[in-house]
Amino acid sequence: MHAIDFERARDAGHAVQLAQQGNTKFIGGGTNLLDLMKGGVEQPIKLIDITRIGLAEISELPGGGLRIGALARNSDTANHPLVRSRYPLLSQALLAGASPQLRNMATVGGNLLQRPRCPYFTDTAFSMCNKRLPGSGCAAREGYNRMHAILGASEACIAVNPSDMNVALTALDATVQVTGPGGARAIPIAGFLRLPGDMPQTEHMLQPAELITSVDLPPPAFTANTFYLKVRDRTSYAFALVSAAVALEMSGGAVRQARIALGGVAHKPWRVPAAEALLVGQPVSEARARQAAAKLVEGARAFKENRFKIEMAQRAVVSALRRAGGMA
Template structure:
């Protein structure tokens, strides 16, 4: 055991001040961080409790968008009237993500920062993990890799981002608002998470000492035709083998705009604008959906145990698009 100092911030300014001390981490719901601390994967010297600094409100933005405070609980967000009616894709993804107990504790900001569930990362008995011990190697590449990435991998890492919420936010073009020692900045969700490259230990573009304050959603374009499909080994409390967030703007049977984001296949939510553009201006059918799936999965590479995920992802994309087209509901 090692000692941990604990501080409780009273506002965002005090949180930013306290976290500047060496080896400090923010803690909100703690549903991921505490697990990592129990397994000795994370060893912070100081925890800064941010549960009392506000940032839990969900409010409308000028122009029709929505601001979700970083400390809004996943369950509160999923069941908020404006989220359910304007962004049902987000509600679907959040409800698919975890047990009710975890959703009642987990925060939107914490969900953005979820670390991979790769067993070589989560279990310190495995010496080889470049995310946990840079330079040690990637045990998953030649090990058990059924749940691992097929897109955006590197020699250093084939882990996947485990979040369902992140996939929906990627399809909805969310923007992450952060505050830090150098001031505030806005980060488009597709730029927030990183591919592993040679530095897989760095999951996001957050700078040391920065605090997520909210997630902003643009005015809703996809309130009617959306579907979140999560393919997993069991329906209860399991991470995705492949997930698809599909959102369509349809008028007169013709797709005007489309968004498709994949989860469970890469170190970050995966989108390909060319695949979405292929659908725009056309009636949706399985042939066009298959073509879009092929573009979205271009360059996919499987490993010993997970090659099946390429075909699984192709079929999941087609099914999710079909379900989104057929779904004309305004709420989840």
């Protein structure tokens, strides 16, 4: 590992100023970044410690929503009374991720930027990875691809976003607040993470030197009827093969609004508004749940080892809809 400069930021403005010096990285919990640095995947010349700039508070917004500071720890966020009571879907998703020790260190901002766990990306012994070495090819397409994408992939990359939290935030229509050299701006979660296209090395819409300051949740329309289902190889410390975040607003036994986000199937959490619309205006039923699930995976393209994901994703959605809609 090469020599690395280290500097502690005083506040958010100071952090942004320091980040304009070139190949620098912000470090909070470091649970993803340090692993990638040890493996030689990330090679910053400077780390900017942002752990003492505030941004860990979780507070109510004037309009009834919730602001979660970017440096709030995953465990603190999952167990915060306002998150548990108003946004149980987010709490469930956070508690499904990693291990208690990692959740105690990991931050909300870092979780948003969590990088794919594709072995061809994380192991520098492989020379083909467009995400790590643009233009080199995608070894996963013809290699080991059991964990990989069935939706939204490209010829350049079939990796998936590994975050459980991002799936719940997508279903909840969260907004990412950032600050940078050009000032502050708000980015809806749906537009914050991106599909690979022909630039898989670019996973989000942050500009150079921009810093995530918080994640804002809208007023809670989905509280009583939500469920996060994670299907994985083991029940602890495993990434999702498929996950489903379902949030329903019910009135008189019928669905007024529906949100469904799939994880483990694409480069970003996968939502299809047309699938959600199939549920609106009537009670949740097995038939409608199956129709919505089928709509969600329309156009799916599987590879040699992940064909099972097309059926698994649909079953996960139906199961989560049963739980959220009170059918189970």
